[in-house]
Amino acid sequence: MKQLACLVLLFCLGSHTLLRADNVSSITAQDPIVAFWTWFQQHQNRLRLFESDPGKYLQEIHTQVKKIGDGLTIELEPPQNGIINLTFSADGDQELFPLVRSIVDKAPPIKGWHFIAFRQRADLSRAKSMQLKVGTLTLDPQSMKFFPVVTGDTLDIIIYVKGLTQANYADVSYHGLLLLDNLLGEYDCVMKVRSYDFHPMPAKKEELDTLQPLLEIASYVDRFHASRKPR
Template sequence: MTESKNFWNWFTKNQTAYTFLASIDESVKEELLNNLLDQLHKYCDQLYFEIGGFPDEEQELVITAEGNKDYFTKVEELVSDAPSINGWSFVAFKQPTRDQFNSKWGDIELNSQDIWFIPLESKISTEIGIRVYVPNYDQIRENESSKPLLLKMIDTILGEKSFAEDLAYIEFESQVRDPEEDGQIPIIEHSNYIEWSKSKAV
C-alpha cells in the first residue's frame, strides 16, 4: 500500500471529527490538527494543510508545500489519490484569491485592493517579472521582518503555484498617488495577466 493510500485510509476513518472544527473546544481542535499533521508528515514531512468549513457546509482540505517547488509533485500525487468523500473537497495548493483582505503586522496594515503592479520586460528572457507598488513601502523596507510577510501576502493573492512557478522576478516600490494613471494593474488581476502572457508566448 502506498504512503498516500495510508494517509487517505486514515483520513477516511477519522474525517467526521474534522467537520466540527469550527465549534469544538480549542484543546480538542488543536489535538485533531496535530494528529492530521502527523499523518500528513508520514507521507511527506515537507507538506502542510489548511482545513475549513462549517458542519452544515462542504469541508475543504488544502494540501500545500508552502511554495516549495521541490515538493509540488508530492502535493499533486497526494491529491490525485484522494478518495471521494461526501461533504469534502480536496485541493492541491493554496488557490489565488480575488477577495479583498487586510494584513497587519505591527504598525503596518495593508489592504489587498491598494496593491498594484506593472509587468517588467526582458530583452533576453520570456519569463515574467513584475514590479509591485505598495502603500508605505518605505516603512516596510526599514523593517527586515516585514518583507517576508509582504511576500506572503502576495503569495496569498496570486496563489501558491503561480507565485512559485509563474514569477521569475519580483521587486517592490512605494505606491504613487494615482496608480491607474501611472499604468498600473490591480494585483488581484494578476492571474488574468499571467493567462494573457502565456497565450501571447505560444
C-alpha cells in the same frame, strides 16, 4: 477528505479475496500517502467535527501528513452544502509540488469531502478585504500597485508599497508574498512569475500612471501566459 473504514477487497478474475492485514500493512508501509488515506478513511467521520476544536483536529491531521513529508501544510474550510474542503499545500516550496499533487491524485472518493492541491486564489470580494499588519504599516491590496517586467516568455513583477523603507523591507516583502499567494493562488504565484521585488510607491504622477492596481495582478498573469501558448 472522506468516509467510513471499509474492508479492502482484491477483485481478481471475477473472484474476490479478502486482503490479509499483514498485506495491507506492507502496502501502506511502502507508500506513506496510501497509509495517510487509510488512516483518514478510518477517522473521517470524527474529523468532520473539526469546528468544535479546529486547532486540535488540524494538528491531528497535520501529524499524519508530516509522515508523508516535512514542509507540507493543510487547511480546512467549514462545510458548504455538506462538503468540507481540505487543502494540501507545499507552503510555496516548489520542490514539494509533485508530492502535493500525488497526495490529491491518490485520494479515495469519500462522501462529504473535497480534496484540493495547493492554496487557491481568493475571489475578488475577499481579496479586497485582505489587510496585513507589518509593524505600523498596513498592506492593503486596494492601495498597492505592480509593474510587470517581461523578458521574452519570462515574467518578473515589482510590487509598490506605500511606506516601504530599508528598515522594514524584509518584513514587508515576507508579508507581501503571503498576500500574493492569496491573490494568485499558491501554484501560480510560484510557477508563473519568476521573481518579485518590492519598491516604495513613487510620488510622481507620471510614474504612478505606468503602474497597475495590485488587485488586477491575477488577470494580468493569466493574460500573459495565455498570449504565449502555442496556437
